[in-house]
Amino acid sequence: MTAPGDPLERRYRRLLLAYPRPYRRAHGDELLDVLLEDAAPGRRMPVLREAWGLLTGGLRSRVTHQATGSAWEDGLHLGVTAVAVANLAALLPYARELPLWTLLSASALLAILRGRLRTAFALTLLTAVKAVALASGRQWFDVTVLPVHPGGLSGRALFQDSDPFLVAAGYAIVLIGLVVLASLRRPARARSWWWWAAVVPVAWAGPAWMAEGTEHPISLSRMAVEAVALGLAVTGGYLARDHRWAMASGIYLLVVLGELAFHVQQLGRQHLAYAGILVLLTTAAAFVPLRQRRHCLD
Amino acid sequence: MYFVLTALRAGPLHGHAISKSIKELSRGRVQPSVGTLYGILERLNERGVIAVDREETVNGRNRRYFRITDEGQALVEAEARRMQEAAALVLRPSGA
Numbered sequence: 001m002t003a004p005g006d007p008l009e010r011r012y013r014r015l016l017l018a019y020p021r022p023y024r025r026a027h028g029d030e031l032l033d034v035l036l037e038d039a040a041p042g043r044r045m046p047v048l049r050e051a052w053g054l055l056t057g058g059l060r061s062r063v064t065h066q067a068t069g070s071a072w073e074d075g076l077h078l079g080v081t082a083v084a085v086a087n088l089a090a091l092l093p094y095a096r097e098l099p100l101w102t103l104l105s106a107s108a109l110l111a112i113l114r115g116r117l118r119t120a121f122a123l124t125l126l127t128a129v130k131a132v133a134l135a136s137g138r139q140w141f142d143v144t145v146l147p148v149h150p151g152g153l154s155g156r157a158l159f160q161d162s163d164p165f166l167v168a169a170g171y172a173i174v175l176i177g178l179v180v181l182a183s184l185r186r187p188a189r190a191r192s193w194w195w196w197a198a199v200v201p202v203a204w205a206g207p208a209w210m211a212e213g214t215e216h217p218i219s220l221s222r223m224a225v226e227a228v229a230l231g232l233a234v235t236g237g238y239l240a241r242d243h244r245w246a247m248a249s250g251i252y253l254l255v256v257l258g259e260l261a262f263h264v265q266q267l268g269r270q271h272l273a274y275a276g277i278l279v280l281l282t283t284a285a286a287f288v289p290l291r292q293r294r295h296c297l298d
Numbered sequence: 299m300y301f302v303l304t305a306l307r308a309g310p311l312h313g314h315a316i317s318k319s320i321k322e323l324s325r326g327r328v329q330p331s332v333g334t335l336y337g338i339l340e341r342l343n344e345r346g347v348i349a350v351d352r353e354e355t356v357n358g359r360n361r362r363y364f365r366i367t368d369e370g371q372a373l374v375e376a377e378a379r380r381m382q383e384a385a386a387l388v389l390r391p392s393g394a
Contacts (some may be wrong), residue, residue: 030313030359032359033313033314033357050331052333057337059330061337081306173358
């Protein structure tokens with residue numbers, strides 16, 4: 001038995017944060033009790049094996065807690081969230097020139113994350129109309145000096161190598177997804193605040209890894225975020241044997257492949273490698289839930 | 299999983315007692331971390347192979363006692379038979 005505030009207890013409590021809050025509330029003290037009973041007297045630092053066990057156990061517990069309810073509904077909501085992040089990231093470097101529209105796009109993402117589907121639809125629709133207008137050189141809602149130059153994060157003008165149709169398609173996927181989810185008349189799950197952390201790296205044009213002057217350059221930061229997100233989708237599908245993450249990955253991949261298809265004449269080996277990584281990870285996310293069970297607990 | 303179910307055949311146990319029992323049954327070869335052990339316990343519980351027998355409060359902390367269900371009993375016996383048959387392929391006298 002340790003005294004309250006004991007360094008070992010404090011450190012194990014910190015490691016228990018790896019578990020989802022409901023599980024921690026229900027059983028955190030029980031796990032702590034076993035950990036402290038096993039600990040050698042006077043020990044101040046957690047045993048490495050126990051620390052690793054708590055981190056991996058917490059991750060598995062988080063994944064299985066997420067894999068509840070309808071997989072396709074949740075997968076659709078996740079996919080819509082990912083595309084909404086990309087839509088906001090496209091506007092973020094131009095926030096100084098387009099403060100209202102960037103704010104509206106951020107508000108749409110916030111509404112999606114909180115499961116406010118109708119509000120999200122209205123905000124996304126407004127942003128979509130303005131974004132398509134800017135991509136096609138029209139002055140709808142307010143007057144904007146074109147081309148819109150970035151204030152940071154990017155060196156290219158807004159939608160410089162895009163097309164009104166492509167911009168519309170990105171928003172249309174979010175809008176269609178929101179309509180489908182809202183028509184179910186079931187509350188959508190609130191999503192993690194970590195989604196915000198993806199916006200800046202996706203918006204950032206560096207570090208550059210493609211030759212200067214490349215048409216439709218893909219930044220290393222964006223590729224890294226996408227690879228990590230899809231890697232998590234594969235891990236989730238593997239641990240929970242659930243297809244929701246594969247569905248979300250597929251929706252996002254559709255948008256990326258649409259962009260690449262539009263620039264098919266200018267694609268280089270690096271573009272193909274980038275597409276290959278995303279396709280490979282999405283395919284893996286689709287197949288890992290089907291893996292054979294080795295025993296009754298697998 | 300096998301050692302957890304084997305440990306619970308002796309009667310309901312809490313997490314720490316299961317951990318100690320696994321170590322004894324496996325002669326120290328198997329020592330799951332607390333995170334791994336509770337992951338296994340939660341999954342066994344979800345699948346009805348074990349169940350929570352009772353809860354007690356010790357040192358101000360909740361402690362669950364787990365027991366093996368009939369399904370779990372059948373499962374661990376089937377697994378033991380399978381391993382025995384597999385071992386017999388190697389250990390039976392040659393030419394038998």
